[in-house]
Amino acid sequence: MGEGQFEVDDEVAKGLNDLDEQAEQALEAGDAERLGELLGRMGDAVRTNGIRLPDEDLSPSEAIVPPPDLSLEEARELFEGDGLVPDLPAA
Amino acid sequence: MAGLMSRASLVVKSKFSKLLDRAEDPGETLDYSYEKQLELLQNVKRGIADVVTAKKRLELQETQLQQSLVKLDAQAREALAAGREDLARQALERKSGLQQQLQSLDEQTKQLQQQQEKLIASEKTLSAKVEAFRSQKETIKAQYSAAEAQVRIGEAATGIGEQMADTGLAIQRAKDKTEQMQARASAIDELTTSGALEDFTSDQTELDRELGAIASKSQVDKELEQMKAELGSGEGKKELTQ
Numbered sequence: 286m287g288e289g290q291f292e293v294d295d296e297v298a299k300g301l302n303d304l305d306e307q308a309e310q311a312l313e314a315g316d317a318e319r320l321g322e323l324l325g326r327m328g329d330a331v332r333t334n335g336i337r338l339p340d341e342d343l344s345p346s347e348a349i350v351p352p353p354d355l356s357l358e359e360a361r362e363l364f365e366g367d368g369l370v371p372d373l374p375a376a
Numbered sequence: 377m378a379g380l381m382s383r384a385s386l387v388v389k390s391k392f393s394k395l396l397d398r399a400e401d402p403g404e405t406l407d408y409s410y411e412k413q414l415e416l417l418q419n420v421k422r423g424i425a426d427v428v429t430a431k432k433r434l435e436l437q438e439t440q441l442q443q444s445l446v447k448l449d450a451q452a453r454e455a456l457a458a459g460r461e462d463l464a465r466q467a468l469e470r471k472s473g474l475q476q477q478l479q480s481l482d483e484q485t486k487q488l489q490q491q492q493e494k495l496i497a498s499e500k501t502l503s504a505k506v507e508a509f510r511s512q513k514e515t516i517k518a519q520y521s522a523a524e525a526q527v528r529i530g531e532a533a534t535g536i537g538e539q540m541a542d543t544g545l546a547i548q549r550a551k552d553k554t555e556q557m558q559a560r561a562s563a564i565d566e567l568t569t570s571g572a573l574e575d576f577t578s579d580q581t582e583l584d585r586e587l588g589a590i591a592s593k594s595q596v597d598k599e600l601e602q603m604k605a606e607l608g609s610g611e612g613k614k615e616l617t618q
Contacts, residue, residue, distance in 0.1 A: 288494060288497075288498070289497070289498070289501050290535075290539070301381065302379065302381075305379035305380055305381045305382075306379060308379070308380050309379050309380060312380070324380075327381070339504075340500070340501040340504030340505060340508075341504050341505065341507070341508035342505075342508075342535070343505060343508055343509060343512065343531070343532035343535040343536060344531065344532075344535050345389070345531055345534040345535040345538055346385060346535070346538055347385065348381040348382055348384075348385045349381060349384040349385040349538070349542060350381055350384070351380050351381070351384050352546070352549070354487075359549075360380060363380065363383050363384060363387060
């Protein structure tokens with residue numbers, strides 16, 4: 286999150302989904318440490334195995350890996366509504 | 377329940393798509409979203425500037441806490457010189473507590489510094505994207521049918537929009553964190569200064585007051601000596617009674 290866009294192959298994407306599932310379980314279990322570790326691994330997987338898209342690339346992302354220091358509370362906010370992401374100013 | 381990744385993506389996208397619902401004609405959407413992007417980019421720049429300012433203030437607070445450390449150290453020496461080991465011990469205990477707090481603040485400031493660098497990199501990426509969008513939009517207008525243009529614009533704008541929202545979130549988090557740390561630094565500062573200065577209105581312990589008294593007494597003594605030296609005699613003494 287906030288580090289640019291990466292393209293990953295199917296295998297990496299599958300690995301990410303697995304980690305994502307575990308992260309969700311960690312969130313449900315209220316295990317902040319595990320959640321952080323998993324999010325960190327997800328970020329690493331993308332950075333190490335993905336190809337960084339050029340800044341000029343305008344394609345939308347399929348998924349966004351949350352930052353590794355996401356707190357349990359913030360992660361819950363992510364699910365409960367749109368409280369975590371600040372509103373973009375309206376026209 | 378969807379995973380964290382898709383949820384994050386969904387939330388971020390929905391923020392931006394709200395903005396694009398306004399214009400109907402593709403040409404209009406293009407110009408509109410470009411304007412919007414410029415505006416959002418300005419917000420991002422301002423947000424980063426805010427974070428930088430807040431971090432500077434935090435560093436200033438840290439410097440003040442460092443000074444408290446030096447002060448406590450001097451107080452401990454003075455207490456010891458006055459034969460009050462108990463007071464010296466207390467000052468050193470306070471110093472060690474403060475050192476620990478400072479260390480943890482310092483670590484967090486370093487993390488914040490990294491976040492700040494990432495934010496600045498994000499801003500550069502965003503600028504590049506907005507610029508790319510600007511040059512593509514005329515091509516899209518000229519080359520594609522209305523329906524196709526609509527799809528392409530939607531995609532490009534979403535691509536930028538999610539990065540905008542993503543960066544917006546990172547800025548928000550960095551701001552929150554800085555504020556929390558500032559509040560903590562202020563609280564520590566208040567604790568140490570109220571403990572180190574003479575304040576008879578507060579509910580300090582007797583030892584705190586004595587420590588303060590010794591510190592100020594030594595201070596007075598020092599000044600006295602200085603003045604004596606300046607005057608070349610001990611006559612200035614009377615004017616300096618507390």
